[in-house]
Amino acid sequence: MNRQINLKSRPKGLPTESNFEIAETKIPSVNDGELLVKAKFISVDPYMRSRMSDAKSYVPSFEVGKPMDGGVVAEVIESRHPDFMVGDAVLGHLQWQEIQTVKAESVTKLNKSAAPLSYYLGILGMPGLTAYFGLNEIGKPIAGETVVVSGAAGAVGMVVCQIARLKGCRVVGIAGSDEKNGYLRDVLKVDEVINYHTEKNIKAAIARSCPGGVDVYYDNVGGEISDAVLSNINKYARIVLCGQISTYNDIEIPVGPRPQPIMVKKSALMQGFIVNNYSDRFGEGVKQLAQWLGEGKLTYQETIVQGFETLPETFLGLFHGKNTGKLLVEMKA
Ligand SMILES: NC(=O)c1ccc[n+]([C@@H]2O[C@H](COP(=O)([O-])OP(=O)(O)OC[C@H]3O[C@@H](n4cnc5c(N)ncnc54)[C@H](OP(=O)(O)O)[C@@H]3O)[C@@H](O)[C@H]2O)c1
Numbered sequence: 001m002n003r004q005i006n007l008k009s010r011p012k013g014l015p016t017e018s019n020f021e022i023a024e025t026k027i028p029s030v031n032d033g034e035l036l037v038k039a040k041f042i043s044v045d046p047y048m049r050s051r052m053s054d055a056k057s058y059v060p061s062f063e064v065g066k067p068m069d070g071g072v073v074a075e076v077i078e079s080r081h082p083d084f085m086v087g088d089a090v091l092g093h094l095q096w097q098e099i100q101t102v103k104a105e106s107v108t109k110l111n112k113s114a115a116p117l118s119y120y121l122g123i124l125g126m127p128g129l130t131a132y133f134g135l136n137e138i139g140k141p142i143a144g145e146t147v148v149v150s151g152a153a154g155a156v157g158m159v160v161c162q163i164a165r166l167k168g169c170r171v172v173g174i175a176g177s178d179e180k181n182g183y184l185r186d187v188l189k190v191d192e193v194i195n196y197h198t199e200k201n202i203k204a205a206i207a208r209s210c211p212g213g214v215d216v217y218y219d220n221v222g223g224e225i226s227d228a229v230l231s232n233i234n235k236y237a238r239i240v241l242c243g244q245i246s247t248y249n250d251i252e253i254p255v256g257p258r259p260q261p262i263m264v265k266k267s268a269l270m271q272g273f274i275v276n277n278y279s280d281r282f283g284e285g286v287k288q289l290a291q292w293l294g295e296g297k298l299t300y301q302e303t304i305v306q307g308f309e310t311l312p313e314t315f316l317g318l319f320h321g322k323n324t325g326k327l328l329v330e331m332k333a
Contacts, residue, residue, distance in 0.1 A: 001024050001025075001026075001027075002024070002025045002026060002027045002097065002098050002099045003022055003023070003024055003025070003097070003098050003308060003309075004022070004023055004025050004067045004095060004096060004097040004098070005020055005021070005022050005023075005067060005068055005096040005097075005308075005311050005312065006020065006021050006022075006023055006064075006065055006066055006067050006068070007019065007020065007052060007062040007063065007064050007065070007066065007067075007068055008020055008021040008064070008065075009064060010052055010053055010054060010064065011052055011053075011249075012251060013249050013250075013251050014249040014316075014319060015049065015052060015249070015315075015316060015319075016316070017312045017313055017316070019052065019312075020068075020311075020312035022309060025097070027099050028099075028100065028101045029101075030078050030080050030101050031080065031101070032080050032081075033080060033081055033103060033104055033105075034080050034081065034101045034102065034103055034104065035076050035078065035079050035080070035081060035084055035090070035101065035102050035104050035107070036076070036077050036078035036079075036099065036100075036101055037074035037075060037076055037077065037090060037092075037094070037099070037100060037101075037102055037107070038074055038075050038077050038098065038099050038331070039072050039073075039074045039094070039097065039098055039099075039100075039308070039331050040072075040073050040074055040075055040089070040117060040330065040331055041072070041073040041117060041118045041121055041304075041328050041329070041330050041331075042070065042071075042072050042096060042308075042311060042328065042329045042331075043070050043071035043072065043121040043125075043126075043326070043327075043328055044070070044311065044314050044315040044317075044318060044327050044328070044329065045070060045071070045126070045127075045155075045318075046243060046245050046248060046318050046319075047059065047243075048062075048068065048070060048315060049248040049249065049318075049319075050248065058274055058276075067095040067096050067097055068095070068096040068311075069093060069094060069095045069096060070093065070094075070096070071091070071092075071093060071121045071125060071126060072091070072092060072093070072094040072121075073089060073090070073091055073110065073117045073118065073120055073121060074089070074090055074092065074094065074102075074107075075087065075088070075089055075090075076088040076089075076090060077099070079104075081104035083104065083109070084104055084109065088109055088110075089109070089110040089112050089117050090102075090107040090108060090109055090110060091107060091108045091110055091120045091121075091125070092106055092107035092108070093106075094107075096311055098308055098331065114290070115290065115293065118302055118304065118326070118328055118330070119293075119300065121326060121328060122155055122300060122302060122325065122326030122328070123159055123289060123293065123298065123300040123326070124286055124289055124290060124293075126275060127154075127155035127156045127159065127326060128156075128159050128285070128286075128289045129275050129278065129282055129285045129286070129289075130156045130242060130275040131156045131157075131159035131160040131163060132159070132163065132285045132288065132289060133273070133275060133277075133278040133281070133285060134156075134160070134218065134240045134242050134273055134275070135147075135160050135163050135164060135216075135218055135240065136163070137273075137278070138238060138240045138269075138271045138273060139164075139216040139218060139238050139240045140216075140238060141164050141167045141169045141215070141216050142167075142169075142215075143167060143168030143169065144168060144169070144170075145169050145170070145215035145216060146169065146170045146171075146172065146210050146212055146213065146214055146215050146216070146234075147160075147164040147169045147170070147171050147172070147214075147215065147216040147217075147218065148171075148172045148173075148174065148206065148210065148214050148216070148217045148218070148229050149161050149164070149171065149172070149173050149174065149217075149218045149220070150174045150196075150217075150218070150219055150220050150221040150225050150226065150229070151174075151175070151220030151221045151243070151245065152173030152174055152175045152180075152184055152190065152193070152220075153173070153175040153176075153177075153180035153181070153183060153184055153324050153325070154175075154220060154323065154324075154325070155323075155325055155326040155327065156220060156242060156243070157173070157175070157218070157220050158184070158188060158300070158301065158324075158325055159289075159298070159300075160218045161173050161184060161188055161190050162188055162297075162298050162299070163298075164216070164218075165188070165189060165190070166292070166297055166298075169215075169216070170191050170192075171190045171191050171192075172190070172191060172192045172193070172194065172206070172209045172210055172214075173185075173188075173190040173192075173193050173194070174193075174194045174196055174202075174221075174225055174229075175193065175194075175195065175196070175321075176195065176196060176197050176321040177195060177197065177321065178195055178198070179324070180321075180324050181193035181194075181195055183301065183324060187299065188299065192209035192210075194206065194209060196225055202224065202225060202228040203227075203228040203231050203232070205228075206228055206229055206231075206232045207232055210232055212234070213232055213233065213234035213237075214229055214232045214233045214234060214237055215233075215234050215236075215237055215238070216237065216238050216239075216240065217229045217230070217233065217237065217238075217239045217240065218240045218242060219239060219240060219241050219242060219243070219244070220242050220243045220245065221243065221244065221245050221246045222243070222244030222245070222246050222247050223244070223246035223247055223254075223256070224246075224256070225246065226244075227256050227257050230257070230259055230262055231257075231262065233262065233266050233268055234266065235266050235267055235268075236266070236267055236268065236269075237266055237268040237269070238268070238269045238271075239268060239269065239270040239271070240271065240273070241270060241271060241272035241273070242273070245318070245319070248319070249319060300325060300326070301324050301325030301326075302325050302326045302327075302328060303322065303323040303324055303325060303326070303327045303328070304328050304329070304330050305317075305327075305328070305329050305330070306329075306330055306332055307329070307330075307331070307332050308329065308331055308332070310329055311329050314327060314329050
């Protein structure tokens with residue numbers, strides 16, 4: 001028997017496990033040009049929250065009663081395509097199903113010996129590329145500048161922190177626990193860390209950690225943390241709008257300080273982006289990230305939860321800071 005996880009209902013506010021349902025399905029038959037694949041690692045990502053709603057976005061909404069989908073690393077268990085063999089590992093945008101058929105041309109064959117397979121959903125996949133292009137193309141960090149990163153201990157954030165360090169910048173990371181901040185400081189050599197849960201005055205903490213002001217702000221979270229960073233920016237600061245996870249479950253978007261006056265006063269740039277804007281350059285990004293990893297200049301952490309049925313609960317953990325680095329579900333052997 002095969003299993004899939006469907007969107008059962010659209011959440012209002014913070015999703016719960018009741019918004020998902022697990023269903024038993026048949027193992028599909030395979031046609032010419034297709035592969036039968038078995039999921040090994042399934043990615044859970046913050047952008048999936050907006051896909052659970054029916055609001056228009058840059059990716060289509062999930063359909064109620066249909067399986068969720070996203071980044072998956074899978075193993076080929078039957079091939080009806082000459083370029084793929086049983087046992088090959090593939091990366092694709094697949095459904096939350098244990099076993100499914102895919103068109104061979106819709107997946108990428110992975111080199112099983114180059115890196116742990118799960119890294120293709122993290123540092124060598126979408127989150128790593130998001131860090132690489134957002135920081136380099138919009139943040140344009142220059143050696144000696146101060147780069148502040150929110151969501152610093154997450155899948156994207158921890159890569160941003162390290163690339164900024166490689167560029168010779170002073171890096172200040174903001175994350176939600178002392179344990180995460182210890183990892184940022186001791187392992188990733190981030191210069192200063194701020195725990196936004198225990199710090200009473202984040203604006204003052206940023207001023208203290210950035211005595212020369214903020215040149216680049218890589219924004220993964222939005223909300224009050226970003227308001228506090230913005231009040232500390234330098235002339236010609238660049239604000240990289242990568243994500244706003246602190247607002248994803250809001251029913252009404254709160255009105256905060258309006259950023260325009262400070263943007264004018266500081267001649268600052270604020271730019272949003274979607275990683276797919278750089279899809280024609282993904283090869284370059286993966287090559288550079290893999291090279292830095294191989295040279296030991298980048299390191300990576302993952303939080304891997306076991307068992308297909310844990311997908312809904314694991315996904316919800318993103319909104320409670322349960323993960324350090326990339327959050328993934330691994331199928332039981
Ligand atoms: N623009 C793009 O193309 C693109 C691509 C990928 C990701 N993103 C965005 O980038 C951000 C990071 O994504 P990711 O995959 O790396 O996720 P992640 O950081 O690995 O996981 C989410 C983390 O967000 C933090 N968080 C949750 N609720 C929060 C809140 N209310 N306030 C502050 N922090 C909160 C938690 O860490 P703490 O313990 O530190 O709170 C949690 O561990 C997200 O906003 C995502 O939507 C954008």
